[in-house]
Amino acid sequence: MERKGARRFQVLDLLQEEGGAAAGTAARVGAQTGVPDADVYGVSTFYSLLRKPGRRTRVCQGLTCKLAGSDARVAALRATGEEVEEVSCLGQCDRAPVGLDADHEALLWGEPGSISPADTDLPMNLAGDDDFSFSALARARELGPNAVIAELKAGGLQGRGGAGFPAHFKWNAVRTQPPGDSYVVVNADEGEPGTFKDREVMLRRPGLMLEGAAIAAYVAGAAVLFIYVRGEFKDCIRSLEGAITAAADHLDWLDIRIVEGHGAYICGEETALLEAIEGRRGMPRLKPPYPTESGLWGKSTLMNNVETLACVPSIVTRGGDWFAAQGKTEPGSKLYCVSGHVGRPGVYELPLGVTLDELVEAAGGYVGTPQAFSPGGASSGFLPMSFRDTPLDFGGLVKAGSMFGSSGLVVLNDTIDMAMAARHGLVFFEDESCGQCTPCRVGCVVQRQSLDRYLETGDASHLEHAEDVAWEMDEGSICGLGMVASWPLTTAMKHFPAAFEDRTIDE
Amino acid sequence: MSDTIRLVVDGEEVEVPTGSTLLAATARAGADVPTLCHDPRLDPMGSCRMCLVEVEGQRRLQPACAYPAMEGQVVHTSTDRVERHRQVLLSMYCADHTLDADGLPAERALGNQLRAHVEAFGTGPTLPPIGTPRAGREDPNPYIHFDPDSCIACARCVRYCDEVEAVSAITLAMRGSSTTIATADQVGLLDSSCELCGGCIDTCPTGAMSEKRALGLLGADEETVRSTCNFCGVGCQLDLHVRDGEVVRVSSPPPGTTVNDGNLCVKGRFATEFINHPDRLTVPLIRGDDGELHEATWDEAIRVTAAGLMGVKERYGADALGFVSSSRCTGEENYLVQKLSRAAFGTNNCHQCAAT
Ligand SMILES: Cc1cc2nc3c(=O)[nH]c(=O)nc-3n(C[C@H](O)[C@H](O)[C@H](O)COP(=O)(O)O)c2cc1C
Ligand code: SF4
Ligand code: SF4
Ligand code: SF4
Numbered sequence: 020m021e022r023k024g025a026r027r028f029q030v031l032d033l034l035q036e037e038g039g040a041a042a043g044t045a046a047r048v049g050a051q052t053g054v055p056d057a058d059v060y061g062v063s064t065f066y067s068l069l070r071k072p073g074r075r076t077r078v079c080q081g082l083t084c085k086l087a088g089s090d091a092r093v094a095a096l097r098a099t100g101e102e103v104e105e106v107s108c109l110g111q112c113d114r115a116p117v118g119l120d121a122d123h124e125a126l127l128w129g130e131p132g133s134i135s136p137a138d139t140d141l142p143m144n145l146a147g148d149d150d151f152s153f154s155a156l157a158r159a160r161e162l163g164p165n166a167v168i169a170e171l172k173a174g175g176l177q178g179r180g181g182a183g184f185p186a187h188f189k190w191n192a193v194r195t196q197p198p199g200d201s202y203v204v205v206n207a208d209e210g211e212p213g214t215f216k217d218r219e220v221m222l223r224r225p226g227l228m229l230e231g232a233a234i235a236a237y238v239a240g241a242a243v244l245f246i247y248v249r250g251e252f253k254d255c256i257r258s259l260e261g262a263i264t265a266a267a268d269h270l271d272w273l274d275i276r277i278v279e280g281h282g283a284y285i286c287g288e289e290t291a292l293l294e295a296i297e298g299r300r301g302m303p304r305l306k307p308p309y310p311t312e313s314g315l316w317g318k319s320t321l322m323n324n325v326e327t328l329a330c331v332p333s334i335v336t337r338g339g340d341w342f343a344a345q346g347k348t349e350p351g352s353k354l355y356c357v358s359g360h361v362g363r364p365g366v367y368e369l370p371l372g373v374t375l376d377e378l379v380e381a382a383g384g385y386v387g388t389p390q391a392f393s394p395g396g397a398s399s400g401f402l403p404m405s406f407r408d409t410p411l412d413f414g415g416l417v418k419a420g421s422m423f424g425s426s427g428l429v430v431l432n433d434t435i436d437m438a439m440a441a442r443h444g445l446v447f448f449e450d451e452s453c454g455q456c457t458p459c460r461v462g463c464v465v466q467r468q469s470l471d472r473y474l475e476t477g478d479a480s481h482l483e484h485a486e487d488v489a490w491e492m493d494e495g496s497i498c499g500l501g502m503v504a505s506w507p508l509t510t511a512m513k514h515f516p517a518a519f520e521d522r523t524i525d526e
Numbered sequence: 527m528s529d530t531i532r533l534v535v536d537g538e539e540v541e542v543p544t545g546s547t548l549l550a551a552t553a554r555a556g557a558d559v560p561t562l563c564h565d566p567r568l569d570p571m572g573s574c575r576m577c578l579v580e581v582e583g584q585r586r587l588q589p590a591c592a593y594p595a596m597e598g599q600v601v602h603t604s605t606d607r608v609e610r611h612r613q614v615l616l617s618m619y620c621a622d623h624t625l626d627a628d629g630l631p632a633e634r635a636l637g638n639q640l641r642a643h644v645e646a647f648g649t650g651p652t653l654p655p656i657g658t659p660r661a662g663r664e665d666p667n668p669y670i671h672f673d674p675d676s677c678i679a680c681a682r683c684v685r686y687c688d689e690v691e692a693v694s695a696i697t698l699a700m701r702g703s704s705t706t707i708a709t710a711d712q713v714g715l716l717d718s719s720c721e722l723c724g725g726c727i728d729t730c731p732t733g734a735m736s737e738k739r740a741l742g743l744l745g746a747d748e749e750t751v752r753s754t755c756n757f758c759g760v761g762c763q764l765d766l767h768v769r770d771g772e773v774v775r776v777s778s779p780p781p782g783t784t785v786n787d788g789n790l791c792v793k794g795r796f797a798t799e800f801i802n803h804p805d806r807l808t809v810p811l812i813r814g815d816d817g818e819l820h821e822a823t824w825d826e827a828i829r830v831t832a833a834g835l836m837g838v839k840e841r842y843g844a845d846a847l848g849f850v851s852s853s854r855c856t857g858e859e860n861y862l863v864q865k866l867s868r869a870a871f872g873t874n875n876c877h878q879c880a881a882t
């Protein structure tokens with residue numbers, strides 16, 4: 020049991036200073052924080068940037084990076100005697116292949132990604148300039164919390180972190196909590212394979228996001244704002260720090276704390292993220308209670324995604340109706356990430372509800388003959404090109420048996436073996452499962468091993484239980500990761516059955 | 527707020543105290559909801575997913591052990607969906623557990639709840655073993671054995687060590703399918719803060735955490751004798767497991783049934799070797815004029831002791847005597863010692879060695 024007054028929230032930073040889970044580290048960090056040594060050890064072995072001490076280069080093993088030749092990078096680095104670790108998607112798919120140096124700085128080996136051209140009529144306008152007058156915050160204060168929430172409602176703003184939950188509900192829930200300390204948390208842990216929009220917001224418009232977060236803090240009556248940024252995004256952290264300094268005059272009432280992630284996709288899940296801020300293993304909590312009732316240190320907590328908050332200033336200044344009108348099938352504009360077999364991978368701000376063809380047209384057209392796409396990162400599985408006219412929005416993709424998620428679109432042309440593509444998704448979830456609940460902990464391995472046996476032998480009977488296992492992962496898992504972790508396999512099997520028939524394996 | 531709430535479980539209306547979980551409500555209705563990570567002494571974790579039930583109005587199945595019972599809820603514990611969930615889940619557990627020749631989760635000295643659930647509910651598809659390697663450790667401690675291949679990562683041991691013992695010697699470590707139980711830096715328990723209370727063994731549902739000396743012994747050929755621990759005055763109840771007239775191990779009665787609520791300390795749980803030890807004194811010994819110890823009867827021994835003590839009192843006065851009772855004595859025994867001291871010998875020089 021931790022000592023009274025223990026400084027648990029310092030555990031992760033101290034572990035990072037120590038360079039990870041080396042012998043003796045847990046005892047030293049335990050002594051400094053009052054958290055039991057074993058507990059510290061358990062925390063240190065959870066996070067991929069901490070669990071193995073020592074310096075090494077990390078190379079992304081995501082699908083897009085593999086397609087762009089990351090294997091050759093790994094081989095070349097190893098040939099120079101360098102220690103290389105292959106890691107989960109680094110959130111740079113538009114610049115593939117990519118890596119991370121020993122100081123966790125990004126190694127960008129590919130071409131830079133594109134963005135939409137500047138246009139002041141775009142709510143986020145990534146190519147525009149940040150404006151540190153914070154006039155939207157001033158306007159929000161004039162309107163008052165209830166009117167701000169009413170504008171969000173009129174704007175129909177749906178959470179951009181993946182679930183599409185109406186923002187005004189959560190803001191209102193925090194407003195209606197009994198007075199007391201409350202927190203606002205920005206979810207900047209962007210880790211869904213194929214997704215890199217929050218990165219671009221933080222790099223290009225950190226002030227916009229910060230202003231949205233400040234408005235959230237004002238409405239929630241919070242005095243402390245946490246920004247949880249994935250540890251692989253060092254440049255985003257520097258960019259945010261710059262914006263906090265530039266906006267200091269407007270934010271003296273707000274205590275802003277940037278918390279760095281340490282390598283765990285699951286910490287993007289809201290309750291796992293709260294555990295990570297508190298200094299624990301990033302294992303999702305049971306809901307209820309929801310964070311708005313009992314979040315960080317048990318206090319009412321409002322959490323939103325970076326992009327969600329970046330939409331807020333324009334909603335406040337130009338009105339909810341204006342924002343809603345920017346959408347096509349659903350309200351607002353949307354940052355679409357697109358990578359894979361397209362001409363100009365990047366982040367495009369388009370009306371919510373464009374089709375794949377419209378999006379890819381903005382992104383320089385298809386490369387080769389398209390075969391499949393993931394509409395919302397690995398979690399959304401694969402759809403065949405017959406869905407190219409389906410609106411890419413929250414409602415439409417659910418109807419298509421998929422989901423919009425974080426709008427990380429990955430396009431695959433017909434040179435890709437869909438069974439191999441599915442395998443990449445399965446490996447990702449297996450590596451990133453927190454391991455807390457059995458359907459996900461065991462199910463992820465069962466699925467990946469079955470697919471491996473099929474790929475080794477060509478015998479399709481190895482996949483006979485895939486549907487049953489996927490069903491239980493969906494029904495029985497605690498959080499969204501386990502619920503969708505089979506989708507790369509089951510959606511590929513459903514839409515590309517030929518790729519999963521008995522096949523002859525070349526010796 | 528009213529003190530009780532009413533809800534419907536499998537068609538039967540039940541009433542439970544406000545603040546109860548669904549597990550309390552389903553138990554009240556007599557429904558057999560299987561659990562693994564649940565221990566009434568611990569905060570619910572809800573991670574084993576064994577206890578999921580259907581709650582009308584909830585899209586997802588919900589963990590009975592953690593989900594709050596609410597007024598008017600309608601709960602189903604054995605629909606086709608719940609049954610299928612249990613079976614496929616148990617298939618997954620079996621793919622990650624030491625199995626016996628019949629393909630069932632291995633039997634263990636203290637039982638294996640996983641095996642019991644497989645027997646009661648059956649399994650779905652037979653899945654190949656996943657064989658994930660897990661970090662293990664050399665641990666020369668005399669009492670506690672940990673088998674990573676039978677561990678289901680329910681964290682009952684970890685939560686017990688934290689929430690009941692307040693020791694936190696062990697932790698969940700690694701993540702994903704490599705998740706396992708570890709000490710800080712994987713040192714042996716003797717080098718950790720562990721107090722060897724053995725509570726982690728007691729709470730473990732599968733026998734992955736087990737008693738070293740009872741490894742391989744199954745409960746079936748044992749006689750169980752309920753007894754009271756005589757190491758201190760608390761009066762913890764324990765179950766002595768007797769094989770061929772010898773105590774082979776000790777377990778605690780289930781939580782909630784006796785004063786010690788399923789807990790024991792290192793002495794009560796493990797220190798039984800003295801029972802059959804050749805050096806153990808089983809009859810009183812009196813030192814004779816020849817300087818040697820000779821076997822005697824209790825009457826003789828008490829007479830000699832009394833005479834010796836009375837002799838001191840007569841020669842030097844009662845306050846030359848002092849009575850110190852053992853910390854193993856009960857309150858009643860301590861009462862008798864002070865009675866002996868004050869009434870029989872006339873001195874207030876009496877003390878109990880556990881008094882501070
Ligand atoms: C496995 C998993 C990973 C997630 N990762 C992220 C993430 O990286 N960023 C994010 O904003 N939301 C992520 N989410 C969604 C969050 O739980 C939460 O819904 C979101 O941050 C709420 O903000 P929003 O309402 O603005 O979308 C993830 C959810 C799950 C289940
Ligand atoms: S579903 Fe997976 S990631 Fe989510 S809590 Fe369970 S084990 Fe952890
Ligand atoms: S024996 Fe007791 S103190 Fe030691 S690890 Fe087990 S529960 Fe913790
Ligand atoms: S050792 Fe036993 S109690 Fe501990 S996590 Fe494993 S199965 Fe659960």
Ligand code: FES
Pocket residue numbers: 560561562563564571572573574575576577578589590591592
């Ligand atoms: S007993 Fe309820 S989830 Fe484990």
